[in-house]
Ligand SMILES: Nc1nc2c(c(=O)[nH]1)N[C@H]1C(S)=C(S)[C@@H](COP(=O)(O)O)O[C@H]1N2
């Protein structure tokens with residue numbers, strides 16, 4: 001479905017929500033389009049490139065409307081290789097602590113990397129003449145309607161104006177040198193590197209500069225970390241901690257949890273991703289439950305906007321083996337150890353130490 005590989009883990013057919021198996025992400029920095037995860041809150045819109053319009057309104061000198069050719073012809077094009085990570089990535093690890101009802105149990109694959117191409121959001125906003133205020137946010141709106149909001153409402157969210165004006169935030173219509181596929185937001189989406197995937201609004205049709213964050217359900221209510229004892233059904237807009245920057249995280253992609261492997265040298269592979277604009281400084285791997293750690297080999301650093309893949313060859317002895325990993329960022333921060341400490345009612349941001357239990361024969 002939607003041109004994705006046959007071995008996707010499909011959480012929902014409609015709207016389509018699916019992730020690749022971890023090992024499918026381990027081989028390359030840039031994820032193939034047929035492997036890239038899909039996270040959809042509503043029915044997927046069908047908008048042709050000719051029909052598509054983008055309106056820019058709010059705290060601007062000139063409210064404007066753009067066609068796709070306007071963007072292509074009037075602005076310099078730019079590319080960014082960026083990792084998207086859903087805030088629900090690794091939620092399955094929370095279910096082992098306490099079950100989370102009504103949310104998809106994403107495993108390791110609600111994260112993927114692509115080469116995106118389009119124009120800078122800042123160039124488009126500059127053309128319209130932005131009135132800067134200290135609390136300004138830039139809101140993105142889309143036509144897909146999400147029924148998890150009461151009443152149902154079109155998808156939307158916002159980012160601070162300061163982030164919106166940074167060079168890495170793009171309005172894109174190309175993914176891995178192909179026209180942006182419909183399931184990934186084609187004809188045009190925004191890509192906000194360093195922020196949770198939810199802020200990279202697909203099928204974007206409206207941009208509004210305002211002096212406060214978006215009133216959309218996905219900004220005020222969803223994607224907030226509630227206290228563990230809160231009832232998510234009675235949560236009111238504004239409750240909890242709103243998410244913006246992606247959290248420091250790492251994962252073991254290969255071997256997968258539960259895999260059977262042969263005794264001897266075993267290559268363990270994974271990725272690490274730092275928060276907004278930070279870098280990965282180190283990844284440690286333990287095969288003795290965290291008593292001792294060995295540093296993994298990190299691939300070359302390319303930019304703060306994409307993950308860094310890592311690998312380590314360990315000596316796998318026959319029996320049951322648990323591999324654990326943890327990443328440190330360039331500020332010296334390290335991932336929290338356990339999912340139990342991080343558990344929250346919607347199951348967002350499980351960035352605890354990942355582990356894979358394998359059987360060695
Ligand atoms: N319009 C719209 N944009 C959206 C969404 C959506 O449901 N509708 N999902 C968001 C979420 S939660 C994530 S994690 C990313 C997923 O992007 P992808 O499906 O291209 O992987 O898109 C974001 N943008």
Ligand SMILES: [Mo]
Nearest residue numbers: 086087197198
């Ligand atoms: Mo997401």
